[in-house]
Amino acid sequence: MKTFNLSTLAFALVASSSAFASSIAITNATIHTATDSGVLKNASLVITDGKISAINPSEVKADTVIDAQGGIVTPGLISSMNQLGLVEVGAVGGSRDAGDDKAGIDFDPSMAYNPRSSLVAYARKGGITQDLIAPTGGDTIFAGLAAAVELTGAFDSVIGSQKALVVEMGEKDKGSRAMSYKTLVDKLESHKQKLAKKDDKKKDETPSTEDQVLTKVLAGKLPVVVEVQRAADIMQLLKIKAQYNLNLVLCGANDAVLVADEIAKANVPVIFSAMDNLPGNFDSMHANLANAGKLEKAGVKVMLTVAGDASHNMYQLRFDAGNAVSYGMSYDGAIKAVTSNVADVFGLTGGKIAVGQKADVVLWNGDPLELSSHVVKMFINGEEISTQSRHDKLRDRYMKKSDMPAGYTK
Numbered sequence: 001m002k003t004f005n006l007s008t009l010a011f012a013l014v015a016s017s018s019a020f021a022s023s024i025a026i027t028n029a030t031i032h033t034a035t036d037s038g039v040l041k042n043a044s045l046v047i048t049d050g051k052i053s054a055i056n057p058s059e060v061k062a063d064t065v066i067d068a069q070g071g072i073v074t075p076g077l078i079s080s081m082n083q084l085g086l087v088e089v090g091a092v093g094g095s096r097d098a099g100d101d102k103a104g105i106d107f108d109p110s111m112a113y114n115p116r117s118s119l120v121a122y123a124r125k126g127g128i129t130q131d132l133i134a135p136t137g138g139d140t141i142f143a144g145l146a147a148a149v150e151l152t153g154a155f156d157s158v159i160g161s162q163k164a165l166v167v168e169m170g171e172k173d174k175g176s177r178a179m180s181y182k183t184l185v186d187k188l189e190s191h192k193q194k195l196a197k198k199d200d201k202k203k204d205e206t207p208s209t210e211d212q213v214l215t216k217v218l219a220g221k222l223p224v225v226v227e228v229q230r231a232a233d234i235m236q237l238l239k240i241k242a243q244y245n246l247n248l249v250l251c252g253a254n255d256a257v258l259v260a261d262e263i264a265k266a267n268v269p270v271i272f273s274a275m276d277n278l279p280g281n282f283d284s285m286h287a288n289l290a291n292a293g294k295l296e297k298a299g300v301k302v303m304l305t306v307a308g309d310a311s312h313n314m315y316q317l318r319f320d321a322g323n324a325v326s327y328g329m330s331y332d333g334a335i336k337a338v339t340s341n342v343a344d345v346f347g348l349t350g351g352k353i354a355v356g357q358k359a360d361v362v363l364w365n366g367d368p369l370e371l372s373s374h375v376v377k378m379f380i381n382g383e384e385i386s387t388q389s390r391h392d393k394l395r396d397r398y399m400k401k402s403d404m405p406a407g408y409t410k
Contacts, residue, residue: 023064024382031074033354039332047062072368075357078338081146082134088117098135106145108161115157120153122315128317132163137166145166146225148346166225170228181236188244220245229280238268254280269301271303273307289324322371359380359381
């Protein structure tokens with residue numbers, strides 16, 4: 001049995017990935033479970049074969065034992081609704097794969113996902129182990145399909161290619177938003193009638209990808225993430241949800257606080273940035289730093305995401321959650337908003353510290369929502385993953401002392 005302390009672990013950060021041990025225990029930790037079990041003090045957990053096999057066992061037995069020395073353990077954070085691995089440099093057209101003019105309901109950008117993007121390792125520095133990548137769409141209101149990825153950097157890290165249908169509503173540069181609603185309702189109604197009329201002879205025919213997606217949507221089995229801001233639009237979408245049994249998720253929703261009770265009553269989750277505090281257009285006049293706390297108090301399931309260029313700034317997710325706490329959200333609610341709430345809404349494994357759960361676990365040296373804290377160790381599927389990024393390598397290269405000019409250092 002090997003025993004480590006935090007000072008020993010600091011040297012391990014420079015390793016690309018430690019050897020995988022079949023069982024790992026973390027002891028003497030404060031564990032934020034992101035479940036009804038809440039926060040466990042002076043607690044321990046055991047990871048076996050990629051899953052959490054025990055919490056606070058009477059006797060800790062593992063191949064490797066890590067003494068957290070009072071550090072904090074959380075589930076791996078889960079980001080959402082961004083283009084990680086689909087965009088490397090926004091200003092370089094050749095590195096953008098999240099959208100296409102011809103994109104529609106069956107557009108699956110995960111086929112272009114690049115797990116070796118330099119942004120993936122950088123996101124891990126923020127404690128993020130999974131992400132829901134989203135399409136940016138094309139000429140129609142149907143942007144395409146969101147997908148789930150693990151931030152391992154492995155080529156098989158797309159773990160779900162149809163996790164949600166993304167729809168863009170709200171203001172339009174040209175034309176009326178009323179046409180967007182007509183397009184959405186017409187598509188749903190048309191497929192509903194198609195399913196009702198389908199005769200036995202055609203039941204053996206393989207449906208198109210679009211038909212498969214719409215069938216899941218009408219059965220409530222596939223979340224429909226609608227990007228929308230204005231309260232009047234949200235109310236319109238709640239009616240459509242009720243009419244077609246949609247598993248509706250609102251994204252953006254800066255005016256959601258005006259109709260928070262209606263959203264909670266309809267059991268509709270909301271994804272938004274806790275840092276939005278200024279209107280970006282006439283649809284988002286009620287953007288405010290206190291919105292996360294207000295929606296939580298109204299009973300809305302809140303998920304937090306990073307606004308703007310989230311692919312490059314995803315590591316900020318935990319800081320945004322901390323800001324939400326300072327403006328009225330509960331601490332436990334903020335942790336769930338970047339872990340278990342996302343997992344529950346999109347049917348992901350992980351996001352919780354519980355026996356039997358996927359062992360996506362992060363050990364922090366302090367409060368994970370505090371700027372001065374950092375990741376000490378990260379595990380995805382029970383395997384330790386490095387948080388070293390390209391930025392670290394550049395720092396080391398140009399801080400290295402040499403008699404030669406900096407351009408010659410490696």
